[in-house]
Amino acid sequence: AQSVTQPDIHITVSEGASLELRCNYSYGATPYLFWYVQSPGQGLQLLLKYFSGDTLVQGIKGFEAEFKRSQSSFNLRKPSVHWSDAAEYFCAVSEYSTLTFGKGTMLLVSP
Amino acid sequence: EAGVAQSPRYKIIEKRQSVAFWCNPISGHATLYWYQQILGQGPKLLIQFQNNGVVDDSQLPKDRFSAERLKGVDSTLKIQPAKLEDSAVYLCASSTRGESEAFFGQGTRLTVV
Numbered sequence: 090a091q092s093v094t095q096p097d098i099h100i101t102v103s104e105g106a107s108l109e110l111r112c113n114y115s116y117g118a119t120p121y122l123f124w125y126v127q128s129p130g131q132g133l134q135l136l137l138k139y140f141s142g143d144t145l146v147q148g149i150k151g152f153e154a155e156f157k158r159s160q161s162s163f164n165l166r167k168p169s170v171h172w173s174d175a176a177e178y179f180c181a182v183s184e185y186s187t188l189t190f191g192k193g194t195m196l197l198v199s200p
Numbered sequence: 201e202a203g204v205a206q207s208p209r210y211k212i213i214e215k216r217q218s219v220a221f222w223c224n225p226i227s228g229h230a231t232l233y234w235y236q237q238i239l240g241q242g243p244k245l246l247i248q249f250q251n252n253g254v255v256d257d258s259q260l261p262k263d264r265f266s267a268e269r270l271k272g273v274d275s276t277l278k279i280q281p282a283k284l285e286d287s288a289v290y291l292c293a294s295s296t297r298g299e300s301e302a303f304f305g306q307g308t309r310l311t312v313v
Contacts, residue, residue: 095242132305134304135302135303179242179243186255188233188293190242190243191242
């Protein structure tokens, strides 16, 4: 069965600094991978997705992620964090049309 | 384009009472999901519909939870009777097909006291 691991529960980054959120998945074939963001009291918003092709994918709000099959990873990055990026971030994988989420990483942005 | 609509936004009930949540997916989306998100955790899939058929309900506590999607459009999720551990946010999502991106509603926050 597919699974998603987000090893960092909380991460604190200074505003303007770079960000990398880690995601590892367990999946047999070529996965469909997603990153979602959730602000307090809100639903989940899709940041980006990987289905196939170029392993570096661009998303909204300046985010990007790189699929590395050899490491079973799909890490999310942003070169310069803004205070409005403070939220919870979820990595997800789709297998046989079922979407499975990691436990999330809470991003805190310090001034 | 209208998003996924859910109601109510908030609900407080006593344990052993029943409760129902409603979801209207994006028009034309064949796949509909119900997720349970307990505080501090990622969303857990409860049930997935493809049109009006169930694709996956392996994690649905069927002794107390039920869901239906009549006519393959909107859906209801019911809990009867509720337990304290059912306190969570219930998220509905839809997609054009299972492998494509899912669009989420704002969720229903359930508190069982």
